[in-house]
Amino acid sequence: MDPTTGLPRRIVKETQRLQAEPVAGIQCEPFPENPRHFKVVLSGPSETPYEGGVFHLELFLPADYPMAPPKVRMLTKLYHPNFDLIGRICLDILKDKWSPALQIRTVLLSIQALLSTPEPDDPLDPKIAEHWKRDREDAEETAREYTRKYAVP
């Protein structure tokens, strides 16, 4: 059976639009064997410690999407207070601030924005958050090192 058979129209339309009108710095395409599972590549935003980096993520639309938020995980190692060591992301719209009016596109833009604006007051990694609050410049230097080392194109 074609894996896209019976895929909700909303998901079909979002997928088509992601490909027809891609967002700058974001690539997102479904895996051929699972149309709810997407391979995502984000470019690190300019003028941030992530600039020049290529960040791989994966996204999954659960059975109750869009009533429930997509699940997203960062696969590239990075130094950022709102990501943990296995790529879980602390972002309100992926949790209690989710609304069915949001889309895959808005989620990925929000993750890009999170790279630009780390929120050490709502951390997933308390050690990195503490570093950020104590010496932001030094933390950003570490983040740049990680970008050079791990977020290689």
Place this chain on the structure above:
Amino acid sequence: MAAPVIVPRSFKLLDELEQGEKGGGVPAPHAGFVSYGLADPEDITLSSWNASIIGPQNTSLGDRIFSLKVYCDDSYPDNPPEITFVTKINMSCVNQTTGVVSKIPGWNRDCSIATCLCYLREQMKRASRHHQPPEGEEFS
């Protein structure tokens, strides 16, 4: 007809990890007696896990804690995880040299690491009637 929703390996394992962290995902009567978590908190592949099982209550194994290693390869959850007892136990589904557990019967994609651990704890009831190695010995 709607195609079945297939939860990818990584997101299934992340759910299992979260349940394990909260102590959830384990049904009665095993809740509180089995636990599991990632062996390495930086393992982005989510492959190697540590687990422990407290023997079934009111049996000769009731006050023993068994350590296990659980390995989920790339084919998980199409295939069950590989489970190895670290703590010695004399049980028919456990290789007495290596501690490796023979394939868990009835596996399907809805099963989990917790399902396997509960199954093993259930099997321990029968094993508890057999002669057991001294407490705390490990398979080498």
